[in-house]
Amino acid sequence: MAADPSSSSSVAPPLSTAATAPSSSRGCARRSVHLALGGGSVADALLWRRRSAAAAAAACATAFWYFFERAGYSFLSVVANALLLLVAILFFWAKSALLLNRPLPPLPNLEVSDEVVEKAANEARVWINRVLAIGHDIAIKRDRKVFLEVILVLWLVSYIGRFFNFLTVVYIGILLSLTVPALYDKYQDHVDEKLGIAHSLFLKQYDNILSKTGESRKEKKTQ
Numbered sequence: 162m163a164a165d166p167s168s169s170s171s172v173a174p175p176l177s178t179a180a181t182a183p184s185s186s187r188g189c190a191r192r193s194v195h196l197a198l199g200g201g202s203v204a205d206a207l208l209w210r211r212r213s214a215a216a217a218a219a220a221c222a223t224a225f226w227y228f229f230e231r232a233g234y235s236f237l238s239v240v241a242n243a244l245l246l247l248v249a250i251l252f253f254w255a256k257s258a259l260l261l262n263r264p265l266p267p268l269p270n271l272e273v274s275d276e277v278v279e280k281a282a283n284e285a286r287v288w289i290n291r292v293l294a295i296g297h298d299i300a301i302k303r304d305r306k307v308f309l310e311v312i313l314v315l316w317l318v319s320y321i322g323r324f325f326n327f328l329t330v331v332y333i334g335i336l337l338s339l340t341v342p343a344l345y346d347k348y349q350d351h352v353d354e355k356l357g358i359a360h361s362l363f364l365k366q367y368d369n370i371l372s373k374t375g376e377s378r379k380e381k382k383t384q
Contacts, residue, residue, distance in 0.1 A: 194346040207342045219339055226332040305371060 198204035206214040229236055254266050295311065298304040321330065345352055 194342055198342060207338060208346055209343045215339055219336065222332055222335040226328060230328055305374065
């Protein structure tokens, strides 16, 4: 007797569905770097989706760093001279406009709104409260994990500061912000795999350090 084709098709799923299931699950697990960066125009520039803005930011940062770091110009003197030139141009422009019946300089409304000040104050308050919470965890709760993390970060900043000044560190940070997010968004699967292995090794070493410090404290108490 011939087998019923309808029964065989109901038992085995189509090959296309079985083949696309793992890929769809991997796509769902993939994080959106664009949303993590805020999802706005800044995120587009950091991910090089707006190539002109990203290239302009890199060029301006490079020119700024070279101008003040390599050429030897002073930041305060350059800013003061630029403001002096701007004020002189605006003053003589306004005077000549009154004499020649020309329009005044097209300046916007030079004032800071209450919304901008409130937004900046709220952002500053959040960061200040985070720093105070870290200090509270170290001083009051005696959290060894937070203490070791703060010590490690401060040591890294001090070590990097031996080789670079503040302006160079800011310049390197801008270049990294323009390259690392774009590379991570492109090679996210491979980077997550390597970071997971490194994170597990770090946690093992970190647990060993905490266990050794706990044993030393117990031995001191027993003595």
